[in-house]
Amino acid sequence: MDVLRQILLVLHIVGIASLLGGFLTQMSALRTGDGRIVPAMTHGALTMLVTGLALVGVVQAGLDKDVDNAKIGTKLVILLAILLLVWGNRAADRVSSKVLGAIGLLTVANIAIAVMWT
Numbered sequence: 001m002d003v004l005r006q007i008l009l010v011l012h013i014v015g016i017a018s019l020l021g022g023f024l025t026q027m028s029a030l031r032t033g034d035g036r037i038v039p040a041m042t043h044g045a046l047t048m049l050v051t052g053l054a055l056v057g058v059v060q061a062g063l064d065k066d067v068d069n070a071k072i073g074t075k076l077v078i079l080l081a082i083l084l085l086v087w088g089n090r091a092a093d094r095v096s097s098k099v100l101g102a103i104g105l106l107t108v109a110n111i112a113i114a115v116m117w118t
């Protein structure tokens with residue numbers, strides 16, 4: 001079970017890299033207001049959701065560890081907001097700097113919550 005948890009955690013981190021990396025590629029376009037949602041962002045956000053939910057199941061199924069429901073619930077709500085923004089704008093040629101900035105901020109906020117909320 002622990003190997004499965006570790007594999008899912010690796011994929012969870014790959015998802016963060018894809019979501020945040022996709023956002024970072026749009027940083028210079030963000031200043032001019034002609035950034036867009038790149039596939040790495042949609043795929044990364046979906047990967048976060050799938051691996052996150054699977055991690056909850058695997059951790060809950062183990063006998064020695066429990067998830068912090070308030071922390072996971074907060075991360076889930078933030079990720080759903082990110083998903084709404086990336087999915088809703090994925091076909092647009094240009095995405096406003098506010099939307100792109102919000103995606104970047106919310107992603108970094110979730111990383112901070114994951115690491116600092118103990």
Ligand code: HEM
Nearest residue numbers: 016048049052053055056059067075076079107110111114
């Ligand atoms: C952008 C969104 C997200 C980011 C940046 C993120 C980030 C992270 C990071 C850095 C870790 C490793 C540190 C730790 O163990 O706390 C982690 C673990 C975890 N994440 Fe996420 N996460 C996100 C979304 C989610 C969602 C939506 C869920 C569940 C619905 C979730 C469930 C979990 C669980 C259960 C663990 C702990 C695994 C363990 O105890 O070994 N995450 N996340």
